[in-house]
Amino acid sequence: MRSLSQKSTGMWIIAALVVLLLILHQDNWFWTDDTLVFGFMPIGLFWHACISIGASLTWALATVIAWPLDDAVTAEPETKSEEAAS
Amino acid sequence: MDIIDHKGLPQLIIILLYLGALLALGLFSSRLFKGTKEDYQVASHSIGPFLLLMSMFGTTMTAFALVGSSGEAFKEGVGVYGMLASSSGIIHSLCFFVIGVKVWKLARRNHYTTQIEFFRDRLQSDFIGLLLFPILVGLVIPYLLIGVISSGVVVQSLTAGLSPDLFPVIGPDGNPIRALNGGVPTWLGSLVICVVVLVYVFFGGMRGTTWANTMQTIVFMILGIVTFYVIASKLGGQDGLMANLKALGESIPENKSTRIEMSKMKFFTYLLIPLSVGMFPHLFQHWMTAKSANTFKVPLICHPIFIMIVWVPCVLVGVWATGSLMPSKPPLPLIPGTNVVNANAILPFLVNTQTGNILSGLLAAGILAAIMSSLDSQFLCLGTIFTNDVLTHYKGKENVTDAQQVLYTRLFIIAIVAITYGLGLLKPPSVFALGVWCFSGFSALFPIVFAALYWRGLTAAGAISGVFAAITSWSVMFYQAVQQGTLRTFVLELPFGGETYEVMPVVAMLLSSLVTMIIVSLFTPKPSEAVLARFFD
Numbered sequence: 001m002r003s004l005s006q007k008s009t010g011m012w013i014i015a016a017l018v019v020l021l022l023i024l025h026q027d028n029w030f031w032t033d034d035t036l037v038f039g040f041m042p043i044g045l046f047w048h049a050c051i052s053i054g055a056s057l058t059w060a061l062a063t064v065i066a067w068p069l070d071d072a073v074t075a076e077p078e079t080k081s082e083e084a085a086s
Numbered sequence: 087m088d089i090i091d092h093k094g095l096p097q098l099i100i101i102l103l104y105l106g107a108l109l110a111l112g113l114f115s116s117r118l119f120k121g122t123k124e125d126y127q128v129a130s131h132s133i134g135p136f137l138l139l140m141s142m143f144g145t146t147m148t149a150f151a152l153v154g155s156s157g158e159a160f161k162e163g164v165g166v167y168g169m170l171a172s173s174s175g176i177i178h179s180l181c182f183f184v185i186g187v188k189v190w191k192l193a194r195r196n197h198y199t200t201q202i203e204f205f206r207d208r209l210q211s212d213f214i215g216l217l218l219f220p221i222l223v224g225l226v227i228p229y230l231l232i233g234v235i236s237s238g239v240v241v242q243s244l245t246a247g248l249s250p251d252l253f254p255v256i257g258p259d260g261n262p263i264r265a266l267n268g269g270v271p272t273w274l275g276s277l278v279i280c281v282v283v284l285v286y287v288f289f290g291g292m293r294g295t296t297w298a299n300t301m302q303t304i305v306f307m308i309l310g311i312v313t314f315y316v317i318a319s320k321l322g323g324q325d326g327l328m329a330n331l332k333a334l335g336e337s338i339p340e341n342k343s344t345r346i347e348m349s350k351m352k353f354f355t356y357l358l359i360p361l362s363v364g365m366f367p368h369l370f371q372h373w374m375t376a377k378s379a380n381t382f383k384v385p386l387i388c389h390p391i392f393i394m395i396v397w398v399p400c401v402l403v404g405v406w407a408t409g410s411l412m413p414s415k416p417p418l419p420l421i422p423g424t425n426v427v428n429a430n431a432i433l434p435f436l437v438n439t440q441t442g443n444i445l446s447g448l449l450a451a452g453i454l455a456a457i458m459s460s461l462d463s464q465f466l467c468l469g470t471i472f473t474n475d476v477l478t479h480y481k482g483k484e485n486v487t488d489a490q491q492v493l494y495t496r497l498f499i500i501a502i503v504a505i506t507y508g509l510g511l512l513k514p515p516s517v518f519a520l521g522v523w524c525f526s527g528f529s530a531l532f533p534i535v536f537a538a539l540y541w542r543g544l545t546a547a548g549a550i551s552g553v554f555a556a557i558t559s560w561s562v563m564f565y566q567a568v569q570q571g572t573l574r575t576f577v578l579e580l581p582f583g584g585e586t587y588e589v590m591p592v593v594a595m596l597l598s599s600l601v602t603m604i605i606v607s608l609f610t611p612k613p614s615e616a617v618l619a620r621f622f623d
Contacts, residue, residue: 036336042405048167052394055172056387067379
């Protein structure tokens with residue numbers, strides 16, 4: 001279980017990464033660039049596909065360093081997973 | 087061989103098989119129904135990470151993800167991905183993280199199923215429920231209508247040619263409209279879709295909805311990729327996928343492969359639209375199905391990638407259709423009575439003209455899957471809101487048994503499906519332009535839910551004023567857009583430093599809601615410490 005201070009630092013790291021993603025999202029530098037990445041993908045589209053991947057990585061990190069709830073505290077043992085049941 | 091070659095027939099058979107499979111799934115899921123309200127409305131909080139991911143993704147991705155994305159890319163170029171998709175990848179997961187997990191914890195502790203139950207308890211105000219009820223329902227209904235009408239249109243256009251004698255579609259000039267003639271009529275297509283969704287939601291409740299959503303999400307993701315591959319191979323005319331992709335990439339005109347015609351400020355302010363996810367009542371109900379807090383982790387991580395998997399191929403297909411490799415015959419579909427290309431028909435048109443009948447049928451199933459995976463959650467959610475927040479709330483929980491609540495939810499769902507179908511038959515002319523307005527309305531309410539979770543200083547009066555400010559600013563701008571006939575393209579124009587910037591109306595709505603909520607909260611009494619202690623650790 002992570003300590004409160006570790007979780008708090010994690011939250012700030014995730015907040016900073018989200019702000020960074022939002023800044024990178026406004027990619028004025030590629031606005032008029034018609035370069036084709038890999039010979040077929042317009043760079044504006046490629047950049048934003050990378051933003052999507054970056055978002056996934058950021059949220060993956062959030063589940064490790066900044067997860068707000070501990071299942072040990074919140075889980076209710078009587079519930080049964082659908083996936084476990086099927 | 088005859089069946090495969092008969093235009094419209096393979097498509098119809100595939101659609102019917104797909105709907106049959108959905109019905110079977112829904113009915114099977116009902117065998118696990120425990121008979122309680124909690125099981126019917128939130129699947130007894132038993133949904134694991136994979137099902138939660140698929141159901142939430144399927145719910146947030148409407149037909150727009152497949153048809154609209156290629157259509158918008160055809161009109162605006164590759165910039166639509168950044169404007170609508172990558173922004174959603176960041177913001178949707180942010181909402182799951184910041185709102186979803188926290189609200190799940192509070193709801194489990196205090197036994198809420200709907201947003202209104204949460205707000206009433208958090209703010210100790212019955213009026214906030216009365217105020218939110220018509221607003222939430224009013225914002226969901228146009229969204230539902232879009233799904234109901236689109237399903238009829240999709241079935242008709244992709245079964246065109248099936249029976250021109252039985253289902254003739256004649257244009258104003260007296261000639262048949264080729265793209266639609268002989269297709270299953272829209273009233274019948276919409277009716278069948280509504281009935282199928284009704285059956286599996288009615289019998290399966292949230293469990294049936296979640297299972298169906300999962301199956302539908304898998305279907306539309308796989309079919310989207312297959313369609314992309316086949317269209318790329320046909321349009322490119324080269325040997326091998328990479329050679330085709332390169333040829334098609336080079337064929338895209340500069341104004342579509344860049345954003346030279348797109349407003350930077352409009353692109354930036356579009357970022358606020360996906361905040362709507364934080365206030366979608368149907369998504370709130372899906373959050374409540376999670377087995378544990380950790381169940382949210384997989385959806386949080388995978389949602390942006392899933393958006394990318396669906397949107398990138400569709401956007402590429404849309405911009406290819408503007409390129410030099412697009413065959414001039416048959417001509418692109420036009421909006422009836424105009425010379426304007428019907429952008430939303432681009433993907434079905436390409437599938438019809440560049441692929442065979444079988445893939446065309448499969449794509450029809452894929453588009454219907456995307457539509458139905460949103461419709462089912464919205465029907466169930468409205469049935470739940472009517473039952474919990476109106477009927478049971480005012481009749482008193484002690485006066486309504488669990489079985490009666492399940493029955494009422496089902497009856498309300500039937501009524502909502504019937505009303506929505508009836509409204510859909512009227513074909514309200516501007517309903518498709520309402521999509522972004524509905525989303526903006528939900529986004530404008532985002533500050534209220536955020537403050538309710540993170541600000542002890544929020545008061546009932548502050549929240550109520552914020553809701554009024556949001557809805558008033560929404561109404562004023564909506565009225566202006568209707569007056570100007572610019573419902574689809576309405577933006578605020580902000581003069582600054584000698585230039586004029588285009589700003590999405592959601593900015594003004596959200597700011598008015600936020601500022602009003604804060605100011606009023608500062609001067610009005612907070613809920614008691616005992617109440618706050620239940621919401622803030």
